[in-house]
Amino acid sequence: MIIHLEELSGKIQTFTFEKRIRDFPVLEKISAAGDCLFAEPLDIRLGAKQMGEMVAVEGRVAATVRMNCNRCLIEFESVLRTGFTLTYIRRPPEEIEPAGDGDVELQAEKIGLIPFTAEQIDLLQDVQSEIVMAIPMRPICCETCKGLCPQCGVNLNETACNCENRTGDPRLAILKGLKIDHK
Ligand SMILES: [Zn+2]
Numbered sequence: 001m002i003i004h005l006e007e008l009s010g011k012i013q014t015f016t017f018e019k020r021i022r023d024f025p026v027l028e029k030i031s032a033a034g035d036c037l038f039a040e041p042l043d044i045r046l047g048a049k050q051m052g053e054m055v056a057v058e059g060r061v062a063a064t065v066r067m068n069c070n071r072c073l074i075e076f077e078s079v080l081r082t083g084f085t086l087t088y089i090r091r092p093p094e095e096i097e098p099a100g101d102g103d104v105e106l107q108a109e110k111i112g113l114i115p116f117t118a119e120q121i122d123l124l125q126d127v128q129s130e131i132v133m134a135i136p137m138r139p140i141c142c143e144t145c146k147g148l149c150p151q152c153g154v155n156l157n158e159t160a161c162n163c164e165n166r167t168g169d170p171r172l173a174i175l176k177g178l179k180i181d182h183k
């Protein structure tokens, strides 16, 4: 996913990429683990412009994914969307050699600038990180998902059950057993 500086100007140039999951090693790993399956291709739209020694990139990714609901465990499909801004700054190669004292790079990173040296910028790693960060830690199939009954395990979205304490929170059960002395 490479942008050549010669294609850029002070105005926003747009780039569209259709990527396979195997283009992103980390996403491929997440997919293989079954945590989040990506449908292909991934639709990636970028807008980039050059401002002196800096290149600003605005990105938008929409990907259809299949995940398992954290509450009812059912697999569901949803569209993962993320938008982000990446800012790159040109650095002479010697300043970002790993053997250097790292001051320049550290300072740049501190304010969110990503150094680059060549006449092109490869956005793959940074775009991949943005997609990984957009994957929900605890995906739910819908806001109103009732989850599973903690006692009999039925999917409460599909059926009701006759278990007592249907709220199922043991902390509430303890509170209900407390006698409050009104004086
Ligand atoms: Zn659910």
Ligand SMILES: [Zn+2]
Residues within 6 Å of the ligand: 149, 150, 151, 152, 153, 154, 161, 162, 163
């Ligand atoms: Zn039940």
